[in-house]
Amino acid sequence: MGWAVFLLGPNCIILLVHITPTLPGRSVRIVTGPTSQAKQAERHRSVGGEDDGEESRRRRQAGAASGMGDGRAGGANRPAWLQQYELVGKIGEGTYGLVFLARLKPAHPAPGRRGPPIAIKKFKQSKEGDGVSPTAIREIMLLREINHENVVKLVNVHINHADMSLYLAFDYAEHDLYEIIRHHREKLNAPINPYTVKSLLWQLLNGLNYLHSNWIIHRDLKPSNILVMGEGEEHGIIKIADFGLARIYQAPLKALCDNGVVVTIWYRAPELLLGAKHYTSAVDMWAVGCIFAELLTLKPLFQGVEAKNTPNPFQLDQLDKIFKVLGHPTVEKWPTLANLPWWQNDQQHIQGHKYENPGLHNIVHLPQKSPAFDLLSKMLEYDPRKRITAAQALEHEYFRMDPLPGRNALLPSQPGEKIVQYPVRPVDTTTDFEGTTSLQPTQPPSGNAAQGQSVSRSMPRQMPQQPMVGMPRVAAGTNMAAFNAASQAGMAGLNPGNIPMQRGTGGQSHPHQLRRKADQGMMQNPGYPQQKRRF
């Protein structure tokens, strides 16, 4: 049994529709009209969020009394907290569940007034009998404690006791590095301007420095997990997102490598690939190096083909891609290399490979003596103990020379320069909080969600098996939609699987307004790095 919430028209009249998928023909019955719905909403509000448990108990009793077929029971199914949001649509999905875009209803509703956008990440129960997924627990635990301009802000946590699902509400970020890079590569065919690259990198490091100084390793940094705020107060500010793999490393009860293989292989540090047991915050810095290079060239730096079904983190092709660019690691330069399991036993004869001429500078098109190249090569240092830290990187010469990094990374670097209009996130407006596609309920809600899970689980492994010609395009068929669902497993997940997309219109408007803001910004904020000690 399931139910669905439909949004109709600008005033968001909500109809509760009870779906009984077990019945032949999947009858859809409209139960409550807008008027009585409004009354119901009023009643819920007076009940308050605290009484959700009581409410669901009442609902269960009501449901039992009426043989679970009564629409009114379905009406009480809506948790009270849901009333504070207006659902816009689905913006992504991953192994954990779904991500929605919603708007907080304004306190004093008026025509044309819209509340702030919120991204709502819905977690399904991980497995039958396992309760709240450890991923959700980690994310809640960490985000509830931390507070930084460059880290995504958890604004609320909600629970729907009826179906045991958990919702995390975040400040919504319109862009992410994956989409920004893709836009430059595929639409503009032009590099990202140096001011933007530097500002993005600086803010990323600033957020990471905060995390690391609080003993948190992110462990899954990649362009799609690094969000960038759209128009508004925080325009062009980076938010590090997706803490589902993050760990506090001060006093782990188990070896850090214990809970499975982490980090998407393209951004995975060599010590992880070689089986290090107690890795450090340096793994995040490696990922930042890879992302820095990708911002410069618009292509992932090390696109290894992932070996499927390996229980350990060893990835031969990924290591080979790294060695080709950076040269072979040596025990002289990286003493602890000798102790790493996969180097030591050398079953795949990686020790024998020899790549003599490191060609990093050719790939990123930077002079070897430039500060940018110096910083990049320090991030891509083989030995994790010698790799530059976030704190050190923030002090690097690169950030002290023109153009200086700024708070709004998306501003043009020169007053006369053209502003890049990045596309807004595609929103699938046909999906509701249940993950059900409205109007055409072709399958039971649970089936739908399960499908989402299995697709994304298998995809990270399959995807790199495709012939690698640059980056996969997202627009095309089912494979790519699935790729997105997988690689974007964060709140940055972009492409709703298999569903035709509707592009929003917000991104194309108001260039004048933006320019004005830009000018002010430049005047008030002449040197961002000088202010950074405030943080």
Place this chain on the structure above:
Amino acid sequence: MAANFWTSSHCKQLLDPEDVELVPAADRERGITPEEFRLVKIHMSFHIWRLAQQVKVRQRVIATAVTYFRRVYTRKSMSEYDPRLVAPTCLYLASKVEESTVQARLLVFYIKKMCGTGSDDKYWFEIKDILEMEMKLLEALDYYLVVFHPYRPLLQLLQDAGITDLTQFAWQGPREDTYKMDLILIYPPYMIALACIYIASALKDKDTTSWFEELRVDMNIVKNISMEILDFYDTYKIDPQRGLPDDKISPVLNKLPAKP
């Protein structure tokens, strides 16, 4: 946060002793006295500890679970949140938070094994009950899950004082005793650690006076915590194997509503 107690949610949530001891209205109406309220908390902390021995989790997981348990009852009543269900669920949630997950299935199995027969079936719950309570627990804890404990500061302080030979003895404090009290909800963990050192050095005739002076902490608080711990020993004289006697606990638990 994870490194800095002073900016943590734990620090911000520290309470006054009076607030911690307050019996929730719903429980007062059922005739539960402050003393009985305290007894149930001691008893259930012991229950968590015993259950943890069965499923074999580390000390820190137990400490976090007991802290959750005690925090819940500064906000919720025992009438509404059955302590016999909240206790194992706290252990379940704490095991996830401390990255050493115990399956709900296992907990249910060991509860039944531990609380064998007869009247003890009031402790029995099914997996579904624990999973439902897990969500209510998250809510009741206001989603604040990071807890600091006295263990780490205790070791550091013992080292600093140069009395690591007292480790074994002082360690008993946080390991077994302090979590039977509400200290963790009231005082910063390092103050609890200092009280444990204070007691240990007094009982073992170690002169730590000058070391304590150099620390520049409020010695009145340290002494107060120490007195509370010693009082607790005197008052309850808990059997380390069996916990509180059943005839003390059952009448109190019987005041709570029966399982639905």
